[in-house]
Amino acid sequence: MKKADRKSGRYRKTLREQVKENPRLAATYVILRVLVVLVLIAQIFNRNFENAFLCILTLILFTIPSFIERTIHIDVPDTLEIIILLFIFAAEILGEIQAYYVHFPYWDTMLHTLNGFLCAAIGFSLLDILNRRGSLAFQLSPLYLALVAFCFSMTIGVLWEFFECTMDQLFLLDMQKDTVVHSIGSVMLDPSGGNTPTAIQNITDVIVVTADGTQHSLGLGGYLDIGLLDTMKDLFVNFIGAVVFSIIGYFYVKNRGQGKFARRFIPQVLPPEEPSTKEK
Structure with a gap:
């Protein structure tokens, strides 16, 4: 079976087939989900229902990459998918419930840097997919795509800081750490x-x-x-992550997808499925 055929049928494969084809991704899914369920049970026994809600939210967020593949037919590279899963687990379970944000001073910095990188990858892939569609009458330069990826990532970072500030002002949550x-x-x-x-x-x-x-x-x-220095630090490391991926994306487009490293982080459109024929 050709590689393109395997990709186009990825969202139709059974669990056993997916485990056989992507053992590292499957192992990551299973391990993280088991850990979240164990934490969920512990929070319910401790009657900490707010943390239990975070565990349920984490399990829902884990399904987003596969949901995108099944519904929009966009192939999320295994490396990017594993990073997304680890990011969600590190932010919700370790950061919030296990209080890593407090115990490890650079935990939040690390996640914001990674967030800048991931958001740049998402923004870049969205425009790159449109850029390569034959129905469009324009072609975008590698520099333009890299700039859009950078701006997309920084916009998401700013919107998140707006959200943190709003929560702090309304509910005194101290999301913008002092x-x-x-x-x-x-x-x-x-x-x-x-x-x-x-x-x-x-x-x-x-x-x-x-x-x-x-x-x-x-x-x-x-x-x-009260939060100003934390906000500026978060935006600065988001900036670093966005710049790093924008540079990677620039050379990826300039070489028209020949870079193996960048390909691990850039989603691709799956070929349309061929209609199945029933045997008479």
Whole structure:
């Protein structure tokens, strides 16, 4: 059977056939799903229904790549699919439920970098698929495709930061993780009321006074920045991930798909299925 025939029939294959053809992908699916189910059972026994919902959401998100292949007939490369599955597991199960975002300072940075890379791959593939359709009357240059991939990734990153900020303002969830800083500068501290920034250096503690006059010492060893530095760091590493894939995508299109490395991250349109004929 030809490679194209195998791809076109991929979404019709049985589970056993898929395991035989893609053992690494199948093993990843099974292991991650079993781990999520075990965590789900533990959260239900602990009556932590919010985390149980996250587990159910994770199981649903796991089905997205195969859903795309079956319904839109787009082949998601195995490498990209495994990365997507690991990304979902690392963000929802390890990051949120196991609190890796708190225990490992660079966990969120790693995921945002990977998110920039993945979103650039998705944006690039969407336009590259249209670019190669014979029905379109225009052809897009490799540089243009790379630029669109970069802009798509950064837009998704910005929209996610909008979402985090909204959740923090409405529900005080602290999705934009705070940062302890030891110096600040603001024009609001200008004693003359002008536009001259006034700095405070070597901050070791901050005392918060509530409306009833109660004083609370934060005891964090500095001033509490409310999410700004975390947001800028997330956008910066998203930028790095987007730039990396945009460069890969540029050379992929320039060489018209001959690069084996880039092909592992770029979805392809599956050939249309041939109608099945029944034996008389």
